[in-house]
Amino acid sequence: MREVVEPPLVRAPSGRSLADMVFANAEEAPDEVVLNRKAGGRWHDVTAARFRDEVVALAKGLVASGVGLGDRVGLLSRNRYEWTLFDYALWAVGAIPVPIYATSSAEQIRWILADAGAVACVVESEEHERAAAARPDLLIWRLDAGAVDALVAAGRGVDTAEVHRRRAAVTPADPATIIYTSGTTGRPKGCVLTHGNFYAEVDNAVELLYPVFRSVSKDPAATLLFLPLAHVFGRMVQVACVRARVRMGHAPSLKQQDLLPDLATFRPTFVLGVPYLFEKVFNVARATAERMGRESSFDRAVEIAVRYGEALERQAHGGPGLRLRLAHRLYDKLVYARIRAAFGGKVRYAISGGSPLGRRLALFYAGAGIVVYEGYGLTETTAAATVNPPLAPRFGTVGRPLPGTAVRIADDGEIWIKGGQVFAGYWNDETTTGEVLHDGWFATGDVGQLDDDGYLTITGRKKELLVTSGGKNVAPAVLEDRVRAHPLVSQCLVVGDQRPYVAALITLDAEAVRHWLTQRGRPADTPLADLVDDPDLLAELQQAVDEANAAVSRAESIRRFRVLPVDFTEDAGFLTPSLKPKREVIGEAFRAEIESLYSG
Known part of the structure; x- marks a missing residue:
């Protein structure tokens, strides 16, 4: 197969600005908990109404500080509640957040801020402040120095109507963010993603992945964001969670000693990660079994889980048999429950991207009670362009096109993508934009194959x-x-x-x-x-x-x-x-x- 088109599951979004989601949530379900904020070692609930009020208060401070429609503002921080708060406050006043990885070098920070023409930058630490302060004309707000409180105080005299006026001026075609690709070679490029790009992406993703974003059990849907929000994957899931009113928390570190306690106390129902994370959890579990002298039992549990995952994959043909279900029930208590406990105990779903996840490992996790929906996408496609559908996963592939998306395999094997989530172009770089966009099709630079049912397999990257x-x-x-x-x-x-x-x-x-x-x-x-x-x-x-x-x-x-x-x-x-x-x-x-x- 050379091309497959998946029709959209939803109509064009009613919202214009991404900030509209915050106000709609507060109106429709003001008392629903949409975020958790960690303070004093505990998670504190933030309702839809409270989050809206905090967004408005911060947005007024941004107005008072001179941030205008279309202005670019850097976001340089690890994952934390204030990251999301600033994101939506900036959108509420029609500004354009420019995320920067907290691990970026001083040279990278300065170059991105200069290339984007940023008028201000939100930083987390004194180290970040020193790097950003190389531009004397740049407004800098430091989170660890009380930036939010200072801006809220500055905005008390601003009429709330001004925030609503600016929000109403934004259209779906306007830039929502400029995300600079991390770049394995050379200088990073700024991908301009519009408000419409995000709506096309998240509305279809939420509808397709309903087990993930909807409450299908006694546990309301919840996730802990530990992949950097500066990356398009984490950012897309943040927006999807706000859109679907999924309870969301922030974890600043991927290091095991930091992340595991946060997972244990937050207890998400789904996580997003990269294959390295899932490999690490599996390998640590097997090493633990070896230390206890139970490696043969663990390996048997793996085989049962893989077979169970294969049976789930062919659910339409009968699913797991009785003997397999009984063996699975035994190992669920002995092994699989401990795997789930590593993610907090309530996780039933995961979304994986960034690089291919091995088929056997994906089958193991499915058999262990965590279905990993593997997908594929790039910054230029607002994250996912393909994903495995819940009712028909094909482990070892990156799934079918996200609804509303078309995937084509060019003559040289390159993957081309078309859809509402495809970016508007590179910032200040019309030449490179013209090289990768062809009549609405984005040439990804990746190489892959479509099977007869439209499932995509990634085989490599052209330049690699x-x-x-x-x-x-x-x-x-x-x-x-x-x-x-x-x-x-x-x-x-x-x-x-x-x-x-x-x-x-x-x-x-x-x-x-x-x-x-x-x-x-x-x-x-x-x-x-x-x-x-x-x-x-x-x-x-x-x-x-x-x-x-x-x-x-x-x-x-x-x-x-x-x-x-x-x-x-x-x-x-x-x-x-x-x-x-x-x-x-x-x-x-x-x-x-x-x-x-x-x-x-």
Whole structure:
């Protein structure tokens, strides 16, 4: 199949500005809890009416400070309640929020603010303030220094009618935000997303993924946002939650020691994540079972869960049989409940994006009671362009087009997308915009295939395709994702462009390595640098490489690999905030290691 079109599930939205959602919620359900705010170690309810009032009060402060229609304002902070509050207050006055990752370098912060022509910037910390203050004409509001209270006080003399006048002036075609792509190479580009883009995206997503965004059990729908709101994925889900009145909280950190307590106290019914998160939870669970001497029981539970997931996938043909249901019930108490407990105990659904999630892992989670709806999208498509439908998931694919969306496979295998969520263009860059937009179709740069039923599978990225000296095209993502799924592996980067064969750099998961050493009676504090040539470790990793190679031809397979004594991390500048490897940066930093793979 070369093209598939999915008709929309909803009519054109009635709203003009995204801020309209806040006012509609307060009018229709003023006492409904729509957000939780963490203070003093506890979660505090915020009703629809209260959130509207706080948005209006802050919006008046923005007016008093001189923020006008169409002005760009930076948002530089980790996830927190004030992030969402500022987002909607800025929309209420017709301004354009420009999110910036809290982990951005000072150079990146300054460049984005300058390129966007921002008149002001909301920052979280003193460090952020120093970076943004390089522009003396920039208004800066620091959250940790009482920015919200100061702005609310400044706006007390502003007539509320002025906020409503500005909100009414916004049209669906107006820019809602400029999101700068994190960029694995070069300078990030500013994607202009309109209010209409978001409405087209979230209205159809909420309607399609009704088990996620609607209360289908005794537990009202709720989610904890821990993926950065500066990323389009987190931002889209924020807007969808406000639209559907899903209770929402914020978690500032993805680190296990920070996130797990927040999940345990908030207890979401669904989460959004990237494959790395789901792999990590699975690997930690298996390591725990090994320490307890129950690895064989855990592996049996995995097999049962995978079979159960396969039965759910073919539900229309009868679903799980009696023996499978009985075995599943046993392991639900012993194993699966603990997996769900890692997410807070009430999670039944998850949305995964960013990179492919392995079919077997997706089946395991489905069998363990957490259905992961895998999707695919980009900043330019306001997040999801495809997603697995609830009534007919096909695990291992990224699903069918989101309702209201068309997907086409070009002659060279590139994925093209058309729909109401496709962006308006790049900020200050008409040339690049013209290169990727063709009569309403967005050329994604990704390569994929549509099956006979319209389900999409991603095979790689055009610019990342390796061409060996023998002329073989290799999509590295297929190999990297499979190697990375091994418990001992943190990251994998496949190399081989214009080389005689494919090779790989592998980094280790320090926690998993400590467990591996302990299980073998070896010192758990052995430095990673002492293990890069360890025969036993290399044998373990060779198994991961062999499993990855089983998915490709001999010419595409990894012939050699090198274990590095350091990890690829965002802090070190090797990963984007969405945890994608920066290939050129890594290639330059480890040039000698790559050369060694092709010598001797």
